[in-house]
Amino acid sequence: MANQFGVRIRQLREQQNLLLRQVAPLLKMDTPMLSKIERGERPVKREQITVLSEVLKADKNELLTLWLADQIYDVVKDEKLANEAMQVAEKTINLKKRNKK
Amino acid sequence: MANQFGVRIRQLREQQNLLLRQVAPLLKMDTPMLSKIERGERPVKREQITVLSEVLKADKNELLTLWLADQIYDVVKDEKLANEAMQVAEKTINLKKRNKK
């Protein structure tokens, strides 16, 4: 599982000298769970990012971007055609954006 | 569900005047299933792409690229930060590639 996200939130948590057991309850999970999330062993839900960014006083967009990048990476990580696929996907994204939808 | 892949295989099938009921059994599925796949209503498994490219005499890499692009698109389609995330993911991909793994 890709994990720039987990690495980053661990970094943020440690910078603020917060313990897993302090942060976990705020996210309504237990300590082992948060540990696993930070190490990318368990997936993070999109909705949890908002709470995380508040608790860790982090920029939500930064975290969201990392989280999305992880999802994307998971899709293509073992693929020879990763770069080609990314290009095609990017084209599609920009096309849809232009069409207001 | 993103569906450049489905659109393309439908196109290929129609170009060759093949019917759903002719192609579906070759892929070990029934007609409704293939119909749904072509319209993006059901996901396609990675392993099915090889068989599909053979049955439809298509370039496997082309189909694989479209399929991957669909997966990527599904991840970011409703995201404001889609482009940023794509950039980050691309960086990661190229980094890992450089590190031989």
Added chain:
DNA sequence: CTATATTTGTCAATAGTTGACAACTGGGCA
């Protein structure tokens, strides 16, 4: 050794996916 922080392993409950089938729609044509 003890206390505290984190990690690992396990598992039942739940949620999601799958393949299969029946039923329906729409078009063509006798």
Added chain:
DNA sequence: TGCCCAGTTGTCAACTATTGACAAATATAG
């Protein structure tokens, strides 16, 4: 009109995967 035929839609039980929760193990510091 009625009957095919190609494709579509809806449903559902069986299966698979994910989840949250907990106990136990490990690691680190005094």
